[in-house]
Amino acid sequence: MPVTVDHDVRRREVAEAVWRVLADTGFAGLSMRAVARELGATTGLLTHYFGSKRELVQHALEVVHERTAPRMAAAGEGVGGLEGLRLRLRAVLVEDEEAAVLSKVWVGFWDLALADAELGRSEAARYERWRERLRPLVDEAIDAGDLNGELNGELEGGRETIVDILTAFTHGLVVQALFDPDRFPVERQYAALDALLAALS
């Protein structure tokens, strides 16, 4: 075997094998040997690039985050206000098979994250970052009069509440769409999002 192997490329290949295993067995079926088999290799390869299983999984999640981030950023790039909001949230929904795999793995990850304090904190932080990115758009939409910032009589907390509603709704819809894809094709998810945004205006 050649010394000519790009370390980073290999690590990424491994991460994608991890991803494929997760997609059809969940974390419950994730093992070193399963990943190795999926990769057409042995655990020797895995341990050569990763010190432990935890490290491996961590890297796999990072890789997917890297791969997701551009997709999310691209959605609604340069578009602000209500329309920007709509596009960003659409990007989180289950738009195609790839998005389904991705969301499926994240949802499965919650089992670990809820039992491990450290993972749980980082997941909470991820949520906060998501809300952070939506906040300016909500503000824009309110200022433009496209969203009602005084829901339920609240004057101050109204904007933050809208952010909470939007994120909660979106992820909740993703979960239902994963379990019942026939009932929730993309158009139906979009329709629900549109209806919610309309109601909030």
Next chain:
Amino acid sequence: MPVTVDHDVRRREVAEAVWRVLADTGFAGLSMRAVARELGATTGLLTHYFGSKRELVQHALEVVHERTAPRMAAAGEGVGGLEGLRLRLRAVLVEDEEAAVLSKVWVGFWDLALADAELGRSEAARYERWRERLRPLVDEAIDAGDLNGELNGELEGGRETIVDILTAFTHGLVVQALFDPDRFPVERQYAALDALLAALS
């Protein structure tokens, strides 16, 4: 040891031990021996009452369903329309520590349910039953003029879309509340729900 042991009571005790293990290790850490240890017994007891691990887990989930059902039914009992809706949805939110444990386990269960076709179908069915119970209340609220049934210009699908929005929002909020309980105390969850219902009117 006495022959005088109530079979059903023991099975329930076992189920609760399962529950306690799940609450702090998730499905990832659920093993026969962990349950036995939690119970202060050995795996011999477990196998005496359950044929397999799968059967054990299944029973544990049923038990919790039994324990949850009355709680849900009690919430908003006899109350219809918008207020009934509000009460039923509140009952699903993370109202106290017990509810947190309960939701935590269900969310963790999604890892298994998403990887196992049979479990996935039954989870989809559970969602459908939930929507089913909400539908008449939404209808009442619309007829009473407390909810706007023609969101987004939809005349026919409007009611069903409202149900989708409410269930998605509620579960999505539960997930965020589990990861960030400090940010989402009960009052804040209620406030978000109230704001959503207000927006939908």
Next chain:
DNA sequence: GAGGCTACATAACAACTGTTGTGTAACCTA
């Protein structure tokens, strides 16, 4: 082209998994 280093395969490790016996103390029936 000899030595060394890289990239793995292979094998073995102890720990743990679900499951299946086997033993046995205590109760119930007769």
Next chain:
DNA sequence: TAGGTTACACAACAGTTGTTATGTAGCCTC
């Protein structure tokens, strides 16, 4: 009080887990 049955503990099973140690084929450098 004898015999049977129930409710487990205990032990052992084969399989799987993550991890570590050892081997070795190939390339790179000198």
